Structures are given as structure tokens and as C-alpha cells.
Amino acid sequence: MFDLENIKDPSFVKSLNVKELKVLAEEIRAFLIENISKTGGHLSSNLGVVELTIALYYVFDPKEVDVLFDVGHQCYTHKILTGRAKEFKQLRQFGGLSGYINREESEYDIWESGHSSTSISAMSGIMLASKKRCISVIGDSSIMNGVAMEGLTFLGQIKGINPVVILNDNKMGITKSVGALTRALTRLRGSKFHVGLKRVLTKIFPNWLHVACHKIKRSFKALIQKDNVFEDLGFDYYGPYDGNDIVPLIKALKRIKIQKEPILLHVLTKKGKGYAPSEADTTGNFHGVEPFDIKTGKPLVSCDDKISYSKLVANYLVEKRKTKEFKVITPATKAGAKLDEFNDKYPKDFYDVGIAEEHAAVMAAGMAIAKTDVVLLMYSTFAQRAYDEILNDIARQDLKVILGLDRAGIVGEDGITHQGIYDVSMLLSMPNIIVTMPKDAEEAIGLFNYAFTQKHPFAIRYPRCKLQKQELDYNQICDLSWPTLRIGKKGIIISYGPDVERLNHLVEENNFDLTVINARSLKPIDSDALENALATNLPILVFEQNVASGTLYSKILEYKEEHGYTNKIFFHGFKPGIEITFGSLDEVYSHYGWSDSEFINFIKEKLSW
Ligand SMILES: Cc1ncc(C[n+]2csc(CCOP(=O)(O)OP(=O)(O)O)c2C)c(N)n1
Incomplete structure (x- = not known):
């Protein structure tokens, strides 16, 4: 039994044997479920990376190597191992422990983000400036974003440094991962038999033999085919490994530790591992949770009489689509924007483009050029990433894109990186765009209906708070006057x-x-x-x-x-x-x-x- 609350730093992990490492993983998992059920937080992503984080600190010394957690929402085991378990009672509470990487909290917190896909570029900078080795831990959804791709393209051709990208592949973003790169990853994942065989071979053969075999295999493969996107980009690809099995994971990490070139280590993890409801979740309900009952997996506070603005807008779109043709685009926020029903009813009119805000904005502009009505739904905070595309491609060209900006204003537990307090400054400086915010549910519907009747880019902001459920007239319309x-x-x-x-x-x-x-x-x-x-x-x-x-x-x-x-x-x-x-x-x-x-x-x- 480990006294998690008295851990000071991760060095103790190095002295543990395999059995103890496994016990530690189980105890951390139980601790996470217990604590997150009381405070809320990012449950599934954290349950998936317990072994990976332990193995990282078993093999690497954080004094010598910087570990950058992309987004930072999966850093809870890192926080426990770096001496912050006691503070989990105050996770995401005012004045308590941040749910993300926070440089003020710990010297082990290297890279703050909250917005995804920046870790590879950040590590490029750190390594080139300091020569310190860096490891980026990035999810299969985040790695598909343009910023991450730019980072990979850059790093793959840089000589003389040996960055490590650990691709934490759980086949999920908040919901199921999307995009052609997901298909490429599926090919790399191989069959269960392949991963199982790899696990056995890893356990049996010594590391030097593996490295030698890996290099021979790579040279032969390069002669006949190039089917590995990461190798094509200049990374030495290792994997896939079972990221929830600590022994092969440690061996794989030891193997890459001695390499002198850019490495991509592909690990397969189970999102939500160790808690049945989160393991079974495909809808994203357990990605970020409110306090919940561990036995049932149900939220402790039921809000049956309340509805979020996101759900209100989603319901409206389902109703509107009955009488009006239009498309809906969302960048990886299908769950948060409550768009399941729209997707189920109108799959041909719905596009979840993954974490790709810039692409989503330009694609919406393209649809508008093609004279198709389009609703682009983003969180206010993530719309910042598409500033240039909203300005240059949508607003400057005066294209009729209806931009639903969810979570505008203060957002609560996610904190500083997620506050929706910049988009008004961003949008009011742009040409042609109409910018609105409804005071209630009726006005929200009224403004959306108005947006459909006119010809310009039209932004409708709405907050993260909840509304009383009520009967609504989905046909009402309101203009731009100030009552x-x-x-x-x-x-x-x-x-x-x-x-x-x-x-x-x-x-x-x-x-x-x-x-x-x-x-x-x-x-x-x-x-x-x-x-x-x-x-x-x-x-x-x-x-x-x-x-x-x-x-x-x-x-x-x-x-x-x-x-x-x-x-x-x-x-x-x-x-x-x-x-x-x-x-x-x-x-x-x-x-x-x-x-x-x-x-x-x-x-x-x-x-x-
Ligand atoms: C730029 C940006 N867009 C959207 C989000 C919202 N978001 C937070 S986590 C997440 C999914 C991340 O999936 P993945 O990288 O696969 O990590 P996992 O949670 O599965 O471990 C998304 C879309 C974000 N943080 N940043």
C-alpha cells in the first residue's frame, strides 16, 4: 500500500519492482476514481495514462528530461507522482489544484496549454534553445491538429537532437477520433495478435536484439514500401505497444532512451481504463465529469429541469433542419455542443472535423461560397485559434457563415486557458460580421432564425450557464435592435x-x-x-x-x-x-x-x- 499523499517527487518509482509498480498503478487509479467522483474533472483521459506516466518516471529522470503533456488534461498521475496528491480534494476548486499543467504549482510542470496540439512545437523550441531532451505526450486526436503537424514536419528534419513524441492512442478524442489520419493509425495499430506477439517478444528478448531487429526491419521496409506516415516525416517509429502494460512499456522506453534521432513511440491505451462506465463510454460523457456516484456512474446533482445553452442550440438546429437545408460543422466538440441527435438524424449534413478549428472555419467559408447555409459551432476559447480564418476567409469575404460561439464569458473549472473573454474584442474588429448575444433562450432562437434570413457572417455568442427548461417556439425571430x-x-x-x-x-x-x-x-x-x-x-x-x-x-x-x-x-x-x-x-x-x-x-x- 502506497502513501500517495506523502510522495515528494517521482524518484521513488525507480526503486520499485514490477509487482510494486503494478500495485502503484492500481492504487493511483482507485485514488483518481475516488477523488474525481467528488470534485469532477477529466476522468477517462487520466485513467488511460496511469501506467504510461509511471513508466516514464521509471525510465527517465525529470531533472534531465522535460515531459510536456499536450493539452495537459491527462496530467493527474504526473501531479500525484510529483507530490500533489493531498491537493486533489481541491481539484479544480477555487484556490485549489489546477486540472491542467500549471507552472506555478510545480517545477515538474513544464508546459501549460489547455488548448491542444502545442507540445511538439514547444518541445522543438525548448530542445533547440537548451539542448535538454524533451518528451511530448500527445493524444491521437490532438496529433491530427495542424499545429501538431507543423511541429512534426519541422522536427522530423532537424539534425542533432533526439526528441521523443509519445503518441497516446486510445482511438478517442472527446468522442471517437475522426479523420483520414485515424485510418492511417488503424493500419499502424495492427491486429490484436500483432500487439500481443510484440508484448511477448518484448518480454523475452533483450533490448539490444530488439533495436538491431528494428533497424534491419526498417531498412528493408524502406526499400519496398513507405506506409508509415511518421517514418515518412523523419521519425523513427517504435510501436505499437500496449500502453497499459507496464513491463513492455518500460522496455520500450528504455529502448528509445538510447536513441539519437527523433522518435515516435506509439502506445495503445484504453481511455477510462479501470472503471467500467468510463471504459464503455463512446459518447464523451466520461471525458470531463461532474461529481458522480461511483456505483452507478450517474452525476450526483441531477439537472433534469435545466438545459444548457449548448443543448438549447442543438435542439433548435434539429428543429430548424426539418424545414431548412443547412450544414453543421464542429471541430471535435460534438459532445460538448450536444450534437449527437443532429448527427444521428442528419448525418449527411453534419461534419465533426476533429481538432481543426482553422480548417473548420475555412471549410465553412467554402460552403458559403457554394451558396450553402452553414452553422459553424465552436467554443469561444477555441475560436481564437481560427482568428485569421474567421477574419480573412469568412468576414473579409463577407460570407454567410452562422458562427455559434459556445461558452462565451467565464467558464468555471477549466480556468484561465478556457475563458471566453476575448472573442468580443476579436470579432468587433472584423469587417462585415454581425456579432450578437441573446439574453435568454427565446432570444437565442430569435437570433439564429434572424441569422438564417440575412446574407452576412453572423456570430451568436452564448454562455456556459444553464437555463430552466421551458416550452419554446422555434419559429420566433428577433432583429438587431436594442430593446x-x-x-x-x-x-x-x-x-x-x-x-x-x-x-x-x-x-x-x-x-x-x-x-x-x-x-x-x-x-x-x-x-x-x-x-x-x-x-x-x-x-x-x-x-x-x-x-x-x-x-x-x-x-x-x-x-x-x-x-x-x-x-x-x-x-x-x-x-x-x-x-x-x-x-x-x-x-x-x-x-x-x-x-x-x-x-x-x-x-x-x-x-x-
Ligand atoms: C485547440 C483545442 N480544440 C479543442 C479542444 C477541446 N479538447 C480538449 S481534450 C480534447 C480531446 C483530446 O483527445 P486526445 O488528444 O486523443 O487525448 P485523450 O483525451 O483521448 O487522451 C479536445 C477536443 C482543445 N483543448 N483545444
Whole structure:
């Protein structure tokens, strides 16, 4: 029995025998299931890499070699082995342990990401600058992204360094991996017999014999065929190995440790290993989980009366498709965007392109050129990766792509890398694009219906929060005007999204004599409504869940200056450069000035009440 909470650093792993290593793996797995069932977190990806992480620290010394975990969502065993087991009770809680690699937490945390597929490029930089050896641990879905491919193409032709890419192949991204490269991986995986035979041979033969055989096989193969995409890119390919079997894994790692060229080690792991419901999951439900009952695998808090904005939009698209032809594209977020039903009902109109935001955006532009209506659904944070394509290919060409930006605003437990607080600044600077945010479910449907009727790129942002379930009219439509939700005489609040609804309630509850305007279209602005607001000469308070840079607030200021108004205008949002950490939505809201009481304080302070 290991005292996981008293582990200081991973060096102790080297002194364990095979039996002890296996016990350690089982105990870590039990620890992960127990803790994640209470806190929530990335369950399946972490259960799959327990042996791989232990084996890495058995063979390599982290003082000599940097290990870079791509995305960083599979780093929990690494955190346990580097002395952070005690903090798992606070995993992803405000002020607690981050669910990702975090350089402030540990000297062993080398590369922060959250957004996938950067580890190979990062390791290229580290190795070329420091000569320190690096290992990238990257999943089969993340390696297919363009950034990872650029990294591989670069590294494969660099001489004099020996990077190691460990391809952790579990045949899954959040849901099943997609794309032609998946097919290439299937060929490399070979049959179960092949992997089994390899396991036996690895156990029997010494390492030098394996290396020799591997080199001879490679030279012969190169004469007759080139069917290994990684070898074609300049990597010496080792594998596939069973990544959940610690003995062959250690042998394979020892083998590559002595190599002097770029290595790709292909390991096959079982996503969700060791917990029946997550092993059986193909829908992505156990990729990231809320607290759950270990016996049943069901979430502890049932939200049967609630619906997420993602699900609302997905339901709308299913309904809309009954009467209107259009395509839906999503880059690897089919599960989060709740698009299973659309996919099942309209498979010919649905494209999950894998982790390929840039490709998704340009492909949507292509569909629009071909006069086909298309809805591109991305998380706000990942749309950042397609900044140039949204700007240059969609917006500049004024193409009718309906861009659904999910998880706009603060996101909670994923923390800093996932906050949706930049897309307003990004989009408002682009030509032609209309940018909107609905205050509730009805307005969301209304804006989507409006988007279908017009001819320009059209972004609809929606947040990560949940809504009360209700009967909805899927045919309603709303325009880009700014409705006034209430009229008062002491000042004017302008906001959008669910925040404007919240502010309206607060103003009512507190009997504040204020006007509240719903600026559901951030671009174009409703200049009549703004003109009327400015003409009152009342102070204006703008609330936006975005960094204060090029947002609606700036547009209002510009308008005021241009038209010679003198109102005082105040902004409540986030300072550029702010680092909004992880925690429950409520905790993060209250810590960063977004609680009801902070709203009230801000109003009172600015209006000198
Ligand atoms: C650029 C980007 N797009 C989308 C995501 C959302 N995302 C997080 S993990 C993940 C799947 C990763 O799959 P894989 O690399 O195979 O690792 P596994 O979880 O299977 O171990 C996705 C799509 C992301 N983190 N970054």
C-alpha cells in the first residue's frame, strides 16, 4: 500500500519492482476514481495514462528530461507522482489544484496549454534553445491538429537532437477520433495478435536484439514500401505497444532512451481504463465529469429541469433542419455542443472535423461560397485559434457563415486557458460580421432564425450557464435592435447576454431608478437606441464579460465622442491582462466582480449613491 499523499517527487518509482509498480498503478487509479467522483474533472483521459506516466518516471529522470503533456488534461498521475496528491480534494476548486499543467504549482510542470496540439512545437523550441531532451505526450486526436503537424514536419528534419513524441492512442478524442489520419493509425495499430506477439517478444528478448531487429526491419521496409506516415516525416517509429502494460512499456522506453534521432513511440491505451462506465463510454460523457456516484456512474446533482445553452442550440438546429437545408460543422466538440441527435438524424449534413478549428472555419467559408447555409459551432476559447480564418476567409469575404460561439464569458473549472473573454474584442474588429448575444433562450432562437434570413457572417455568442427548461417556439425571430427592458431617471445600464437579464432583476429588486438596455447586437450597434440614451445626458454603465479592449464599451465611447455627447460612461468588465483562474462559476463570479453584490456596489459607487 502506497502513501500517495506523502510522495515528494517521482524518484521513488525507480526503486520499485514490477509487482510494486503494478500495485502503484492500481492504487493511483482507485485514488483518481475516488477523488474525481467528488470534485469532477477529466476522468477517462487520466485513467488511460496511469501506467504510461509511471513508466516514464521509471525510465527517465525529470531533472534531465522535460515531459510536456499536450493539452495537459491527462496530467493527474504526473501531479500525484510529483507530490500533489493531498491537493486533489481541491481539484479544480477555487484556490485549489489546477486540472491542467500549471507552472506555478510545480517545477515538474513544464508546459501549460489547455488548448491542444502545442507540445511538439514547444518541445522543438525548448530542445533547440537548451539542448535538454524533451518528451511530448500527445493524444491521437490532438496529433491530427495542424499545429501538431507543423511541429512534426519541422522536427522530423532537424539534425542533432533526439526528441521523443509519445503518441497516446486510445482511438478517442472527446468522442471517437475522426479523420483520414485515424485510418492511417488503424493500419499502424495492427491486429490484436500483432500487439500481443510484440508484448511477448518484448518480454523475452533483450533490448539490444530488439533495436538491431528494428533497424534491419526498417531498412528493408524502406526499400519496398513507405506506409508509415511518421517514418515518412523523419521519425523513427517504435510501436505499437500496449500502453497499459507496464513491463513492455518500460522496455520500450528504455529502448528509445538510447536513441539519437527523433522518435515516435506509439502506445495503445484504453481511455477510462479501470472503471467500467468510463471504459464503455463512446459518447464523451466520461471525458470531463461532474461529481458522480461511483456505483452507478450517474452525476450526483441531477439537472433534469435545466438545459444548457449548448443543448438549447442543438435542439433548435434539429428543429430548424426539418424545414431548412443547412450544414453543421464542429471541430471535435460534438459532445460538448450536444450534437449527437443532429448527427444521428442528419448525418449527411453534419461534419465533426476533429481538432481543426482553422480548417473548420475555412471549410465553412467554402460552403458559403457554394451558396450553402452553414452553422459553424465552436467554443469561444477555441475560436481564437481560427482568428485569421474567421477574419480573412469568412468576414473579409463577407460570407454567410452562422458562427455559434459556445461558452462565451467565464467558464468555471477549466480556468484561465478556457475563458471566453476575448472573442468580443476579436470579432468587433472584423469587417462585415454581425456579432450578437441573446439574453435568454427565446432570444437565442430569435437570433439564429434572424441569422438564417440575412446574407452576412453572423456570430451568436452564448454562455456556459444553464437555463430552466421551458416550452419554446422555434419559429420566433428577433432583429438587431436594442430593446429597453425598463426606464429610469438616474442612469442607464447597457449590457447583453444573460447578464442584462440579471441586471434588470437586480435593478427591480433594489428599486433603482435606472434604465436597462439590452444591447443584443454588439455589431452593428443600434444607433437610434444609443442616440436616445446619450441624449438624456445620464451616466451610462456598460457591463461586459470580456476584457476591456475593443468591446461594446469602446464603441459607445467612440460614438459619444464623434457626436459630441458629454455623458459619463463607466465600464464593468475585465482589465486586459487579467488572469481569471478556475473554480465553480459562482466562486469565480464573486472573485472577479461578477456577483450580485459587486454589481450593486459598482452601480452605487459610480452613481455616487
Ligand atoms: C485547440 C483545442 N480544440 C479543442 C479542444 C477541446 N479538447 C480538449 S481534450 C480534447 C480531446 C483530446 O483527445 P486526445 O488528444 O486523443 O487525448 P485523450 O483525451 O483521448 O487522451 C479536445 C477536443 C482543445 N483543448 N483545444
